[in-house]
Amino acid sequence: MELIYEKSVAGRSGVRIPVSDVPKAAPLPEALRRTEAAGFPEVSELDLVRHYTNLSRRNFSVDTNFYPLGSCTMKYNAKVMEQAGALFADCHPMLALLPGGEKHVQGPLSLVHGLEQQLAEITGMDEVTTQPLAGAHGEMTGIMVIAAYHKARGEKRKYVIVPDSSHGTNPASAAMAGYEIITIPTAPYGDMDLDAYRAAMNNEVAAVMMTCPNTLGIFNPHIAEICEIAHQAGALAYYDGANLNAILGKVRPGDVGFDVIHVNLHKTFGTPHGGGGPGSGPVGVKKALIPYLPTPRVVKNTDGSFGVESHPEGIGRVSDFFGNFGIMVRAFGYIILLGGEGLIEVSEQAVLNANYMMAKLKGEYELPFDMTCMHECVFSASRQLKDGVHALDIAKYLIDRGFHPPTVYFPLNVKEAIMIEPTETESKATMDAFIEVMLEAAQLTRENPDALHQAPETMPVGRLDETRAARAQQVCCEG
Amino acid sequence: MGYCPNTPEEIRDMLAVIGASSVDDLFAPIPKELRAKSFNLPAGVSEFELMALMREKARQGGTEIVPFIGGGIYDHIIPAAVDHLSGRAEFYTAYTPYQPECAQGTLQALYEYQSAICRLTGMEASNASLYDGGTALAEAALMALRITGRHAVVLDGSVNPLHREVVCGYLASLEAGVCQLPPAGCEVDLDGLMNSITEETAAVIVQHPNFFGSVADLTALAKKAHDQGALLIVSCYPIAMGLLKSPGEMGADIAVGEGQSLGNPLSFGGPYFGFIATRKRFIRNLPGRIVGETVDTQGRRGYVLTLQAREQHIKRHKATSNICSNQSLCALRGLIFVASLGKKGFADLAALNYDKAEYAKSVLGAVKGVSLVNAAPTFNEFTLRLPKPAAEVVARLLDAGVAAGVPVSGYYPGRDNELVVTVTEKRTKAEIDALAARLEEALWN
Numbered sequence: 001m002e003l004i005y006e007k008s009v010a011g012r013s014g015v016r017i018p019v020s021d022v023p024k025a026a027p028l029p030e031a032l033r034r035t036e037a038a039g040f041p042e043v044s045e046l047d048l049v050r051h052y053t054n055l056s057r058r059n060f061s062v063d064t065n066f067y068p069l070g071s072c073t074m075k076y077n078a079k080v081m082e083q084a085g086a087l088f089a090d091c092h093p094m095l096a097l098l099p100g101g102e103k104h105v106q107g108p109l110s111l112v113h114g115l116e117q118q119l120a121e122i123t124g125m126d127e128v129t130t131q132p133l134a135g136a137h138g139e140m141t142g143i144m145v146i147a148a149y150h151k152a153r154g155e156k157r158k159y160v161i162v163p164d165s166s167h168g169t170n171p172a173s174a175a176m177a178g179y180e181i182i183t184i185p186t187a188p189y190g191d192m193d194l195d196a197y198r199a200a201m202n203n204e205v206a207a208v209m210m211t212c213p214n215t216l217g218i219f220n221p222h223i224a225e226i227c228e229i230a231h232q233a234g235a236l237a238y239y240d241g242a243n244l245n246a247i248l249g250k251v252r253p254g255d256v257g258f259d260v261i262h263v264n265l266h267k268t269f270g271t272p273h274g275g276g277g278p279g280s281g282p283v284g285v286k287k288a289l290i291p292y293l294p295t296p297r298v299v300k301n302t303d304g305s306f307g308v309e310s311h312p313e314g315i316g317r318v319s320d321f322f323g324n325f326g327i328m329v330r331a332f333g334y335i336i337l338l339g340g341e342g343l344i345e346v347s348e349q350a351v352l353n354a355n356y357m358m359a360k361l362k363g364e365y366e367l368p369f370d371m372t373c374m375h376e377c378v379f380s381a382s383r384q385l386k387d388g389v390h391a392l393d394i395a396k397y398l399i400d401r402g403f404h405p406p407t408v409y410f411p412l413n414v415k416e417a418i419m420i421e422p423t424e425t426e427s428k429a430t431m432d433a434f435i436e437v438m439l440e441a442a443q444l445t446r447e448n449p450d451a452l453h454q455a456p457e458t459m460p461v462g463r464l465d466e467t468r469a470a471r472a473q474q475v476c477c478e479g
Numbered sequence: 480m481g482y483c484p485n486t487p488e489e490i491r492d493m494l495a496v497i498g499a500s501s502v503d504d505l506f507a508p509i510p511k512e513l514r515a516k517s518f519n520l521p522a523g524v525s526e527f528e529l530m531a532l533m534r535e536k537a538r539q540g541g542t543e544i545v546p547f548i549g550g551g552i553y554d555h556i557i558p559a560a561v562d563h564l565s566g567r568a569e570f571y572t573a574y575t576p577y578q579p580e581c582a583q584g585t586l587q588a589l590y591e592y593q594s595a596i597c598r599l600t601g602m603e604a605s606n607a608s609l610y611d612g613g614t615a616l617a618e619a620a621l622m623a624l625r626i627t628g629r630h631a632v633v634l635d636g637s638v639n640p641l642h643r644e645v646v647c648g649y650l651a652s653l654e655a656g657v658c659q660l661p662p663a664g665c666e667v668d669l670d671g672l673m674n675s676i677t678e679e680t681a682a683v684i685v686q687h688p689n690f691f692g693s694v695a696d697l698t699a700l701a702k703k704a705h706d707q708g709a710l711l712i713v714s715c716y717p718i719a720m721g722l723l724k725s726p727g728e729m730g731a732d733i734a735v736g737e738g739q740s741l742g743n744p745l746s747f748g749g750p751y752f753g754f755i756a757t758r759k760r761f762i763r764n765l766p767g768r769i770v771g772e773t774v775d776t777q778g779r780r781g782y783v784l785t786l787q788a789r790e791q792h793i794k795r796h797k798a799t800s801n802i803c804s805n806q807s808l809c810a811l812r813g814l815i816f817v818a819s820l821g822k823k824g825f826a827d828l829a830a831l832n833y834d835k836a837e838y839a840k841s842v843l844g845a846v847k848g849v850s851l852v853n854a855a856p857t858f859n860e861f862t863l864r865l866p867k868p869a870a871e872v873v874a875r876l877l878d879a880g881v882a883a884g885v886p887v888s889g890y891y892p893g894r895d896n897e898l899v900v901t902v903t904e905k906r907t908k909a910e911i912d913a914l915a916a917r918l919e920e921a922l923w924n
């Protein structure tokens with residue numbers, strides 16, 4: 001399809017801007033003025049609408065296709081939340097920071113506070129900040145809070161421990177917060193090797209970062225012990241909430257012994273993923289860490305009104321205002337709409353769906369860790385590889401059959417990984433259709449593996465040359 | 480509840496396949512002593528009750544107040560097509576385009592977005608978006624440290640204070656040095672900045688226009704920085720780029736900014752997007768996702784995420800950034816915004832902002848006891864000196880339904896009487912005249 005720039009015709013105009021009701025001002029000095037207008041496309045409104053409508057049709061999405069992308073929790077995004085988000089479109093965030101401004105924005109402030117309270121109860125933490133703008137941003141914020149905590153105690157610790165099955169963001173976030181990384185291997189039983197972890201823990205370690213259930217979809221029964229081992233060395237335990245969807249109402253990280261957590265509103269709390277964002281990554285902490293939370297804090301005053309405060313000992317601002325508020329509205333609404341029982345149903349049905357998928361597929365696909373899974377299951381295409389078929393080939397075949405592929409090649413500690421997360425909003429019928437195609441792919445691997453290598457053939461483009469893209473570095477069009 | 484579709488019969492069938500007798504069985508791997516101690520949340524409601532609650536909260540959102548405030552976030556027009564097209568579920572319910580063949584919609588749109596940001600800033604390579612203006616500026620500073628191998632930045636005091644706070648937080652974590660210059664009145668302190676560059680300076684960071692609204696030609700500063708082996712980072716206001724010299728034209732190495740004013744609603748602080756663009760030779764040091772053009776097995780043009788070896792899912796702790804989810808949908812809104820207005824419309828919009836602000840300057844500057852503080856030209860923001868503390872005046876005018884500006888004292892202690900006023904194309908002559916009348920009243924009655 002042509003680029004919008006290739007549809008541009010000099011002199012064609014789109015949307016009309018407001019008519020001026022003030023006199024034309026004297027021009028700026030030439031030295032400050034742009035010499036040539038930015039080359040934005042010149043198209044009619046219809047050209048524009050057709051272009052982006054047609055582009056949108058080149059996407060798979062939750063609303064059009066089953067999207068079992070492991071670790072990303074691609075659940076249904078309720079439409080009422082879009083209506084709710086739109087209500088706040090015209091609220092200016094700067095109003096809250098003006099002298100005397102708080103009383104004019106009590107609605108949005110109460111919503112921020114309300115979401116913080118909801119998340120604290122759901123996760124078992126004492127206080128939550130909604131400032132971080134995505135999961136990885138929450139991780140970095142959480143580790144910065146941990147660094148501030150140690151610093152206030154006169155300690156300078158050097159390391160953060162992560163299991164090798166962790167999301168890449170964990171070590172990357174800890175590194176951005178100034179730490180060196182110690183990686184612990186996964187033991188044959190599917191969890192972080194406890195002995196190796198014990199051996200690595202000492203008083204130079206600031207924190208251990210755990211995802212539970214982990215990226216293999218396995219609940220680590222030693223999780224409380226892992227927190228305890230950290231605490232004995234004066235280190236803190238960080239909970240990566242990427243997989244919280246599995247344990248809503250079942251386990252609260254705060255009860256287990258975690259000191260700092262982040263949650264991904266765009267995963268567990270049903271907000272849309274936007275083609276790669278916006279997300280939202282609120283951070284929760286235990287009491288001892290509250291002073292180090294970022295600024296600004298939304299507080300409830302004794303008269304029941306809401307105000308904005310800063311924490312003098314806090315880590316300062318990690319983003320410009322109160323977080324991705326529009327996303328927070330949707331998550332706040334989701335929690336209210338579902339209620340406590342609804343959230344428990346979410347985790348139960350998510351776990352049921354994943355175990356059903358696992359039971360149906362494990363005859364044909366290698367299951368490296370064969371045990372009850374939580375919200376997702378991880379297979380390996382190692383059997384198919386013997387016939388020259390990779391996880392990637394299976395993924396591309398699924399596209400031709402109308403399914404968004406699962407996550408492949410992650411976690412890194414499983415060879416040819418295929419990570420399937422159906423989520424609770426998918427029906428048995430949808431999963432059965434997917435399972436049938438997965439089984440078909442396994443059969444085709446034995447009979448005609450080349451057919452899988454050719455896929456996908458039904459999309460606007462076939463397999464794309466990534467090496468060429470990296471070499472050419474063509475990341476914007478000329479003009 | 481929970482949008483869970485399976486019926487009791489289907490659940491029974493699934494459990495039979497699994498070989499479990501109940502859903503509870505599936506949670507058996509979780510030891511009893513680890514179970515939740517509390518989960519005290521109210522019962523659920525229907526979407527209709529939810530909307531009633533939401534409308535009540537939105538009613539107390541200050542939307543009746545006429546905003547002459549900015550602080551990096553601006554009340555601009557949003558063409559209807561932006562909402563309509565970005566609201567296509569195929570865009571907003573997809574995720575990061577890991578599987579390019581079934582994500583060409585998102586990928587091509589992001590490639591077009593990257594092209595738009597390059598054209599806006601006069602740069603050669605953009606990524607697919609960052610979180611917001613403040614974090615984009617922080618990422619630019621980290622990028623400069625990596626490129627130069629140096630360990631400190633010089634930060635102009637007239638950069639948005641909220642953004643400076645984010646930059647300082649990020650850099651403090653890495654124990655990198657920040658030399659913050661106090662602002663020279665309302666202007667970019669060009670001489671001070673030039674004199675502060677040392678052999679340890681990775682970058683000089685300035686804002687264009689700055690927090691007080693002043694516009695400066697940064698060409699000489701870029702040259703001076705380059706002569707000393709440092710980079711120039713410019714945080715720019717995208718709407719202003721319809722009129723002002725772009726960072727690229729002035730010789731900047733990295734251009735960043737808050738993208739909100741390109742088609743994203745105020746929405747009480749987000750979601751917005753940060754943009755970052757640079758020279759092609761620095762592309763491997765960019766943080767975040769980048770979309771590149773390529774061809775498929777049959778030679779057809781297509782788009783993929785590229786240069787992924789920089790990123791966290793491959794490089795882990797050695798990645799250029801930890802960013803994973805960005806602000807893709809907001810970037811798409813930015814793209815559709817500039818494509819709606821087009822080359823001429825965008826320039827006209829900038830000119831209209833300038834005209835409105837110049838008119839407001841003349842009217843507000845004529846209020847008894849009020850004077851303009853900026854020595855340099857301004858775009859759509861400017862700073863007034865009042866005969867009374869600005870905080871007092873602002874609080875009083877808020878109650879009268881107008882946000883008169885951002886008091887400087889909140890961020891620059893001691894500058895009690897100064898007020899930064901913003902005038903976008905949405906402010907009418909009548910609103911500007913009314914602000915002048917109310918201001919006079921607040922000052923003298």
